[in-house]
Amino acid sequence: MTRNKRVITVGYLGPPGTYSHQAAIQQFKEYESQPNTDVVYKPQKSIGACFTSVQDGAVDYSLVPFENSSNGQVVLTYDLFRDWFTSSASESAKKVVSTDTPRFTVISEQFVPIHHNLITFADDVTKITKIYSHPQVWTQCRRFLAEYELDNNIKVEKLDTSSTSKAVENLLHVSDPEERQKTAAIASSTASEIHNVPIKIPSVEDFSGNTTRFLCLGPDSAYLDQSGHQAALNFTPDTNSGTSNQKMHLLTFLIKRNDDFGSLCDILEKFKKYNLNLQTITTRPSIDKPWQYVFFVEVWDGHEPDALKACLAELEPLVFELSVVGSFYRSRRFFEMLT
Numbered sequence: 343m344t345r346n347k348r349v350i351t352v353g354y355l356g357p358p359g360t361y362s363h364q365a366a367i368q369q370f371k372e373y374e375s376q377p378n379t380d381v382v383y384k385p386q387k388s389i390g391a392c393f394t395s396v397q398d399g400a401v402d403y404s405l406v407p408f409e410n411s412s413n414g415q416v417v418l419t420y421d422l423f424r425d426w427f428t429s430s431a432s433e434s435a436k437k438v439v440s441t442d443t444p445r446f447t448v449i450s451e452q453f454v455p456i457h458h459n460l461i462t463f464a465d466d467v468t469k470i471t472k473i474y475s476h477p478q479v480w481t482q483c484r485r486f487l488a489e490y491e492l493d494n495n496i497k498v499e500k501l502d503t504s505s506t507s508k509a510v511e512n513l514l515h516v517s518d519p520e521e522r523q524k525t526a527a528i529a530s531s532t533a534s535e536i537h538n539v540p541i542k543i544p545s546v547e548d549f550s551g552n553t554t555r556f557l558c559l560g561p562d563s564a565y566l567d568q569s570g571h572q573a574a575l576n577f578t579p580d581t582n583s584g585t586s587n588q589k590m591h592l593l594t595f596l597i598k599r600n601d602d603f604g605s606l607c608d609i610l611e612k613f614k615k616y617n618l619n620l621q622t623i624t625t626r627p628s629i630d631k632p633w634q635y636v637f638f639v640e641v642w643d644g645h646e647p648d649a650l651k652a653c654l655a656e657l658e659p660l661v662f663e664l665s666v667v668g669s670f671y672r673s674r675r676f677f678e679m680l681t
């Protein structure tokens with residue numbers, strides 16, 4: 343009797359060779375070697391498409407970049423979380439995202455070392471007048487660009503692409519040999535190999551420890567029946583070697599009485615009361631009204647049963663549009679990077 347193979351499908355910002363692709367492999371590689379399991383990586387056109395493909399069930403999981411150790415938040419990803427999890431935002435953003443309730447949640451995180459390279463057919467870097475890369479990259483390579491005078495906007499055009507691997511792919515479409523000598527991309531060594539364009543200068547990132555934190559979106563168990571997804575994999579310390587036993591919760595909300603003195607402080611005190619240790623706090627414009635903000639908060643769980651539930655109940659009168667975007671175990675790499 344032959345047993346059916348389990349197929350795990352994983353979305354990422356394509357084409358192959360992006361850092362998001364690396365994050366997806368890092369998350370799922372231990373499943374690749376399991377008998378009776380196939381992992382199929384599916385490149386997506388945009389980070390937005392990584393969200394919709396999990397929502398629609400076109401893939402089981404998607405990896406999305408969330409923050410970088412040198413230039414901070416990936417605001418596009420934050421705004422997509424806002425648009426999906428805040429109904430007033432999704433009203434305003436109606437044309438951009440679906441207004442359906444999200445059927446996905448954050449189930450895991452991955453830290454990926456980011457080493458950028460100047461990739462080009464050019465022989466002389468000083469002749470370069472056009473560089474392609476993902477917009478997130480420019481401020482991770484500021485020193486390199488200044489050193490080679492590639493930050494001179496009059497002399498050098500910096501052209502944004504949908505991903506770093508796409509930037510290298512663009513070089514293949516430059517057929518004029520003279521133009522090829524003037525054009526470069528900044529991307530990973532994998533992108534250089536995949537597209538077969540040489541690395542001219544390796545490791546052009548400003549900080550050697552440059553790292554991007556990715557979040558893995560997966561099906562929310564509350565919607566499993568409707569979405570047709572198979573049950574979500576559990577990335578716990580027992581099932582996944584990359585996972586620590588430190589549980590995290592990512593929440594989003596808007597403040598109800600913004601004009602009241604101490605209103606944010608009152609909210610944060612609830613986390614303290616329930617031993618939920620505040621790790622990050624980020625705001626993005628609500629887009630519903632000018633100068634109104636959506637808060638994103640990450641807390642460490644103090645491992646007290648029902649603390650989160652009790653805390654959420656006390657937050658309810660102080661905030662609106664409160665959502666748990668995800669509860670997941672902190673990656674071991676986080677702690678390794680601190681030492």
Ligand SMILES: O=C(O)C(=O)C[C@]1(C(=O)O)C=C[C@@H](O)C=C1
Pocket residue numbers: 355359360361362363407410416456476478479504505506507554
């Ligand atoms: O373009 C890529 O390779 C991506 O995966 C996107 C992305 C990002 O948006 O932050 C991922 C990691 C790096 O910080 C640069 C770009």
